[in-house]
Amino acid sequence: MMRRHLSVALLLACCACAAGPGDPQEKCRAVREKVHDCLVDYCATSGDDVCRSVSTSERSLFADDAAAACAELDGRAVDDLLASDCSLVVETMRESLSGKADAPCPPYLPWCSATRGEGDGYEVRVISYDWTRATLEIVLRDLRLEGVVQGGVEYERLSIPGEGTTTTVGAPAVPVVNLLVGAPPDASAAVVTGLRTLETQSFEELLVWPYQRPARETDAAPEFARDAASYARTDPWPGGAPRVDPMAVWRNYKAVRVQLQPVRYFPAQRRLEVARRLEVEIEFRLDGSNRDVIAEGEASFAAAYDEALVNYEALRELAGPAARDGDHVRYLAIVADPLAEAVEPLLRLKEEQQLRTKRTLLGEILPERSGDPNADAQKIKDHIRAVYEAEGIEYVLLVGDVEELPMYRESVPDSWEPVVGDFWYACLAGDDLLPEVAIGRLVGKTPEEIAAQVAKITAYETGDRFAAWRQKVLLVAHRQDAPKKYTQCAESIRTAAYAAPASFVTLYGHQNHTNRELLDRIDQGVGIVNYRGHGSETAWTEWNDEDFVFGSLPSANGSLTPVVFSIACLTGRLEIEGQTLAEAMVQRPEGGAVAFLGATAPSWTLPNHDYDRHLFRAILDRGIRPIGKLSNAAAVELLTQWGFDRNAAENVKMYFWLGDPSLAVDVGLPPREPVPIGWCNTQHPQALVDRADVPAVDVFGQVWVEGLTEPPGQGPFLYVQVGYGPAGTVPVPVAGSATPAAPWVWTGAHFNLDAGNNDEYAARIRVHEPGEYSYAFRVSGDGGRTFTYCDIDGSDNGFSPDRLGRATIDPRPTLPVTNAALSWPATAATTAGAATGDLRATLALDPAAFDERLVPFVRAQIGHGPEGTLPSESADWVWSEARYQKESDGLLTYTGKLTPVDPGIRLFTFRFSQDDGATWIYADRDGSANGLALDQLGRLTVNPAP
Structure with missing residues (x-):
């Protein structure tokens, strides 16, 4: 019997199709769900390369971008895929994994999004630093989820980019933040004396992947480990205080490693609590000696210190060593x-x-x-x-x-x-x-x-x-x-x-x-x-x-x-x-x-x-x-x-x-002499229609430099950008001026492919305000000091304002809201000055028009006010930001906490805006579709503080 395969070319075909007026987003979601369901069913009974190699998704808990991969899907190929049997879909996955496919990895296949580069998952701000203590603010920027199927069970692997997790085998692997903090030269130890959570966010219904036994490259894959007792616990994991390692010496400075736990998981409830912002105070124990730290070589190690020590700038200003006079052996x-x-x-x-x-x-x-x-x-x-x-x-x-x-x-x-x-x-x-x-x-x-x-x-x-x-x-x-x-x-x-x-x-x-x-x-x-x-x-x-x-x-x-x-x-x-x-x-x-x-x-x-x-x-x-x-x-x-x-x-x-330890790697050096740009253009499209804030259209430009772009791969020394400005303007300075007549906004483009003797670059133009714009590429061969500007017919005949790309940017669409409801609880109680537990509301949207990329533009607030007042009419209501939790079939869930100051009875609810607070939709218990009613608001009892 002849076996039939969905060719990878067929799977790729829908990536090249332009989005049509119908239902590309709906079809895209259907494709991803089909692939996901096929994976779950197949991997429940199989452990082959497909199941070991793929993940069902990767996304950010803070700004879900899963729909970006689906922005341009449409066409008959999608329909063929949706109509295919799961065995055929799995066989197609195996073909792609085997390397037999000649085309790039399709964006809707679940493993294709897992190779993206990683940025910093958090930011550290030095609030204060002196000889006795350091106060730091940590702002969590990203928390990523990767779906993993094991034995037919769907888990979420959590990670903060560039960081580790808890390491108890079989227990939930919860991300941690590790800081290397510079200390005074006479410090002998450090302790955490203060830890304040400034902003939190909760997420429900997450089954977190368990930490697995580490393996050497030569080891067989260890047996899957899941500790039942760890997943049955009702208290948060990890527990305990921040970890502080012994004081260390790093040539010119003392340093201490501090591990913080901004993420807590409640396994039995499958709830995740994330400290988006927290403040930590570290006290240094001083012994009056300056042993082990030396003065020489600080300048040549500065780049490493700046990368690793979160407080290097403050440390150097306060305690930076002064090199001894005279020449020394290096x-x-x-x-x-x-x-x-x-x-x-x-x-x-x-x-x-x-x-x-x-x-x-x-x-x-x-x-x-x-x-x-x-x-x-x-x-x-x-x-x-x-x-x-x-x-x-x-x-x-x-x-x-x-x-x-x-x-x-x-x-x-x-x-x-x-x-x-x-x-x-x-x-x-x-x-x-x-x-x-x-x-x-x-x-x-x-x-x-x-x-x-x-x-x-x-x-x-x-x-x-x-x-x-x-x-x-x-x-x-x-x-x-x-x-x-x-x-x-x-x-x-x-x-x-x-x-x-x-x-x-x-x-x-x-x-x-x-x-x-x-x-x-x-x-x-x-x-x-x-x-x-x-x-x-x-x-x-x-x-x-x-x-x-x-x-x-x-x-x-x-x-x-x-x-x-x-x-x-x-x-x-x-x-x-x-x-x-x-x-x-x-x-x-x-x-x-x-x-x-x-x-x-x-x-x-x-x-x-x-x-x-x-x-x-x-x-x-x-x-x-x-x-x-x-x-x-x-x-x-x-x-x-x-x-x-x-x-x-x-x-x-x-x-x-x-080798010689002082030998220098030259990758990334700027060119000694400016690289002459032989030719460049804005390749295609020549005109586009896109949306503010959520672009979906790629633009392409090409560049040729003799001797650099002809060989396979990306030519060295080239810095390529795409930019936009008001329609009809040009980005080059006008006669008698050092600046363009109108401001243009530029962003980096990335190498896409070899195009004959040219290198092709790609980017998306992210514009915030609707309107008509011109756009073009530019290329630098001297690290960005000077640029060659590239219009549609190429740079060899000059740069013409009537040969630029034309972009029509429509307003960012709003999500069509069908209902806003205060979902839980109807009543709550707390003590004056203390926070309530999480309160919850939902925002119902039209599923046919739902676009995940628009969710970050929804602003949600939770508020409370005096009895007998409506939040849409009274200025006495107190509001704070609520937190987005999840989406299911077009239903967005938000949570928030209230901290009333005075005892008494208060009413509470949520409100939502898609225009940054210019207009609001107010929720109540029976929903916003029939208007706002006093008897449908939440009721909060605030007891006196003891």
């Missing part, structure tokens, strides 16, 4: 005696780069070997610490074979082998894992092996830092569970918004790329090769069903030597006989890699994902370029997020650099 090389001459050209280069260098022969530290690698390692560390305390060094290079210059070995629980690495050498002050110096090593037994590595490093560091190939990043991902897991991690890196541009090229194993393609990409030149997946001592294992073993195929990248991030197990396990993958790439005399970041042991999966993201954020957001400081900054971010005990800490300890 670079220490510890060299096996026979290799000293071979490494000398690199050390001379360091001094030319203004890194004063100290050379120490290994024989001076270890005249005799003890037979205990850790005892020898301790003597090496003692020497590093002595030079650090005397000179304030920033970098340490170890040169020699690992048998002579040992790594530190640390036993860990539940593992048959120790964690081995160089990170231990970097932690010189305090009893903590915050690193004071950056460590790298060159491995070799002979002067010739070291000389070859030194020659590559020297060529790289004296080469053209602004070469186009150095701006490119090759993202390689293992095929397992794609498009989730490793591919999802790589996509989160590629799609994140960064302060500096980078040109990403992808090779994902599930898309049937070959080892030859991987080597060809490296041979063409890339600044960074980032691999995320499984590894062994000698290979990236079965990333595309085959092992990638460097040297098994010829390669010829010559002087185009990348920095490699190998975020995988074991690829740096130097203790084996023969070459590791790290050594094979770095020790190759010509070509290969100039530096390699790898692990010595099996590493933990989820911390690896976050570590990889932190590496790129440090480069592209903070401009931290020396590789040793870059990995240290990522390690501090990971430890702050995950904590200093176990999984993340083990990962941090096992990753190390083969």
Whole structure:
């Protein structure tokens, strides 16, 4: 019997169709519901790749954007999908997951929204900081939900972007916020002395996903864990006070990690309470000493401090160390005696780069070997610490074979082998894992092996830092569970918004790329090769069903030597006989890699994902370029997020650099000279009709730069924006003026695809006021200092106001309200000055015209007033903002609390506005459709305070 498949091309077809006048939103919701229902039914009895790899949805609790993916769906393809049997839908999903599909991932397939980049989930504001305490305000910006089906049960996986969760296996995994707070130099401890919740929001009917047993990359998937007793509890989870870790030393500053719990879950009631804003006061315990903190190097570590310490600016103003006068040693090389001459050209280069260098022969530290690698390692560390305390060094290079210059070995629980690495050498002050110096090593037994590595490093560091190939990043991902897991991690890196541009090229194993393609990409030149997946001592294992073993195929990248991030197990396990993958790439005399970041042991999966993201954020957001400081900054971010005990800490300890720790990554550098823009245009559409605040139409522009846009992928150094202004105006300055005649608003565009020799970019124009507008693209080749403006027929014949895109922006539609009702309770009681429990109201909408993107524009308030008064007529009512909870079939639920000041009887209700309070719809118990009645308002008894 012939099996029939819905082709992925058919599933994709509806993404390209323009929205018609009928019911695209309704059909879109029907498609998503169909896919969702098919998944739930299928995964109730199956555990194959479809069920392991997909999530039913991802959305924000604060501003649900699920409908954005459906904005343009319509057409016969949707009807075909809706009419299909579930077995056919599941088979189509399997086809998409297998990588056989040539087209992009359809937006309504549930896993396609899970690869978006992540922004900051919260903001920290320093209210005050002095020698004794810090007061901080935390504003929660995002709380995300991802639907997960397990055994036919639907859970919600909660996350605050970039943060961790509670870690009790089998109990609900509730997000937490972790802060690294700078402390005075004589602080010995810190305690939380005050915690105030300033704004809360509640959500009902959420079954939160349980925390699962962590797994290393080499482990089989652990058995699903759900603790019945944890889900039966009626008290909030997590309970208890904020966690404060011991005081730590991070080179120039003291710091303490504080874990807050803004999210509380009531498992039995399936209710979530979220502190949207809270204030925390931290008191420092001072012991009068300034031990361990040094003065040197603060400026060169400032970007890392600014990223990790939430109060860095205030800390620096109050307690910033002043560097000692005079020159000091910044670079220490510890060299096996026979290799000293071979490494000398690199050390001379360091001094030319203004890194004063100290050379120490290994024989001076270890005249005799003890037979205990850790005892020898301790003597090496003692020497590093002595030079650090005397000179304030920033970098340490170890040169020699690992048998002579040992790594530190640390036993860990539940593992048959120790964690081995160089990170231990970097932690010189305090009893903590915050690193004071950056460590790298060159491995070799002979002067010739070291000389070859030194020659590559020297060529790289004296080469053209602004070469186009150095701006490119090759993202390689293992095929397992794609498009989730490793591919999802790589996509989160590629799609994140960064302060500096980078040109990403992808090779994902599930898309049937070959080892030859991987080597060809490296041979063409890339600044960074980032691999995320499984590894062994000698290979990236079965990333595309085959092992990638460097040297098994010829390669010829010559002087185009990348920095490699190998975020995988074991690829740096130097203790084996023969070459590791790290050594094979770095020790190759010509070509290969100039530096390699790898692990010595099996590493933990989820911390690896976050570590990889932190590496790129440090480069592209903070401009931290020396590789040793870059990995240290990522390690501090990971430890702050995950904590200093176990999984993340083990990962941090096992990753190390083969290479010069001061070598600078050049991805994200602005061009040395402005890149001349050869040609650009506003491609299509030439005219559009859209809606204020909730745009649904993509606009596209193209750019050509000779030598940059012709190769595959995004061309480097290009900064592309789309902008709009009043119809008939132009964004370029008029004669005799430095500014345009009319203001234009600009926003960044993202790389979309290769279009012949051009690069195509896409964006949406978000306009707040209805009206007629002109729009166009512009391109900068010098980091935004100057722009080439791009009209419809291209920039080669000038920029003409009559050749701009034309946008008609209609008013933002309002949601058609059919009823507003005070749903629960009819009566309530509280004490004067104390808050009530949650009160609830609903807003009923026409389901046929419902658009989720408009929900954030509904303003809801809860109020109370004197007996005998109507809220629509009396000025004596007191109002406060209510909170949106959920939507079901066009019914919006809101909650709020009241805190009356005086005893007595008060009436209460809710009101709703879609024009920011210009007009209101008032709710009562039998609904707004028949008008507002006194006897249908809520009744509140306010008892005197005791």
